[in-house]
Amino acid sequence: MDVRLNGRSAIVTGGSLGIGRAVAERFALSGANVAIVGRRADLLNEACEAIRGQAATKVIAIPGDVSRADDCAHIFRTASEVFGQVDILVNNAGSSKKGKFTEITDEEWNFDLQLKLFAAIRLCRLAIPPMQARRWGRIINVLNIGAKAPLGGAAPTAVSRAAGMALTKILAGEFAADNVLVNALLVGRIRSDQWVKRAESEGKDIEAFYAEMGETMPLGRIGTGEEFANMACFLASEAGSYINGTAINVDGGASPVV
Numbered sequence: 001m002d003v004r005l006n007g008r009s010a011i012v013t014g015g016s017l018g019i020g021r022a023v024a025e026r027f028a029l030s031g032a033n034v035a036i037v038g039r040r041a042d043l044l045n046e047a048c049e050a051i052r053g054q055a056a057t058k059v060i061a062i063p064g065d066v067s068r069a070d071d072c073a074h075i076f077r078t079a080s081e082v083f084g085q086v087d088i089l090v091n092n093a094g095s096s097k098k099g100k101f102t103e104i105t106d107e108e109w110n111f112d113l114q115l116k117l118f119a120a121i122r123l124c125r126l127a128i129p130p131m132q133a134r135r136w137g138r139i140i141n142v143l144n145i146g147a148k149a150p151l152g153g154a155a156p157t158a159v160s161r162a163a164g165m166a167l168t169k170i171l172a173g174e175f176a177a178d179n180v181l182v183n184a185l186l187v188g189r190i191r192s193d194q195w196v197k198r199a200e201s202e203g204k205d206i207e208a209f210y211a212e213m214g215e216t217m218p219l220g221r222i223g224t225g226e227e228f229a230n231m232a233c234f235l236a237s238e239a240g241s242y243i244n245g246t247a248i249n250v251d252g253g254a255s256p257v258v
Contacts, residue, residue, distance in 0.1 A: 003237045006031035009058075010088035010236065011079050011127075013066050013119065016043040018192035019142065020092040021051075022225030023232045028055035030233055032088065035060050035079040058083065066093045066119035067111065076126040085134065088236045089127045091120040091164075092142040095194045097157045109156050116160040117167070124171060128180060137180035138236045141168050144187045145255040148247065161186075165247050172245030181244040183235050188251020189213055189222040218253035 010027050014020040015036030024036045028051050036051070038044040041063045048061035062078050064071040079086050094116040097108070120141055131137025143161040150158035165184055172182040189195075191210060199209035214221035228250050234240050235248075249255045 001239060003233050003239050004031050005088070005233065005237055008087040008236070009033040009035075009079070009083035009085060010090065011035045011037060011075065011086055011123070012090040012092060013037045013075075013123070014093035014142075016040060016047045016061075018194070019187065019190055019225045019228050020090070021047050022229040023090055023092065024059070025051050025054065026226070026229035026233045027088070027236065028057050028059050030237070031057060032236075033058040033083045035062050035075070035082070035086075037062050037064055037066065037075050037093070039063065039065050066123065067114040069118075069122055072119060072122040072126065076123060080130075085130060086127055087131070087134075087136060088138045088140075089123055090140045090142065090232065090236075091123060093119055094157075094160075096144065098154050099156075100153065101155050104156055112156040112160050113163075116157070117163050120164060120167060124167075124182075128171070128175060131180045132175065132178040135179045137175075137178070138240075139171065139180065139182040140232055140235055141165075141182070141184040142187065143168075143184050143247070145249055145251050147184075147186060148249075149255055149257045168247060169245050176244050181235075181240070183240075183243060183245065184247040185228065185231060185235070186247055186249045186251065186255070187228065188249065188254040189217060190228055190250070191222060191224050221252070223250065223252055 012024040015024045016038035024034045028034045044061040052059045064075045143164045146154050146158035147161035147165045168184040199206045
């Protein structure tokens with residue numbers, strides 16, 4: 001199946017590294033204009049140039065902190081001005097944060113919720129009305145498998161991600177009649193920058209680290225950003241035109257629940 005996004009324009013938050021970068025690259029190679037968003041301008045510009053070198057579409061970098069309402073407004077406004085419209089929104093910002101419940105401060109709770117939940121709320125609130133007017137839109141919320149099956153010690157991220165899954169279902173039901181489809185993709189163990197940092201902190205070679213983690217997985221390996229991006233591209237395309245309100249595990253079978 002040749003999945004194409006010709007003529008579409010997308011925003012991908014957390015787009016400078018890992019899953020976000022893989023999604024942005026897949027979208028651009030599939031014919032979409034893409035705005036990648038991140039807080040670190042150096043990494044963002046590097047990713048942007050790399051994707052531009054492969055794609056024939058417009059690829060722009062928009063530095064910004066999606067935990068801030070004013071930055072969300074700037075990001076959406078900039079992408080809309082450059083592309084003319086935003087058809088696809090991928091809410092991917094945020095890494096895993098967990099700790100002992102009694103030791104997590106109000107500030108840590110607030111930061112996690114602002115970055116992972118309120119960022120999605122704000123960007124969806126901006127993106128949905130023009131999608132409704134055009135009667136076409138795709139929103140993908142990137143969560144993790146802890147949203148469905150949270151473990152002890154997994155706060156605050158598991159709580160933020162579970163709220164993101166509820167948000168996905170609410171939006172999917174409310175805007176389906178406008179052909180604005182909203183789905184979630186739940187990450188398992190996927191090659192990403194956070195694992196690179198962890199391997200470095202433990203003094204391990206990254207490939208050996210990945211191999212060790214893969215031994216505990218049903219498939220015997222961890223996933224790649226490209227594998228995740230393939231599903232995101234499908235959901236964003238016309239090929240996924242009857243999929244709405246789902247939370248799909250992209251985890252190689254690791255989740256205990258479907």
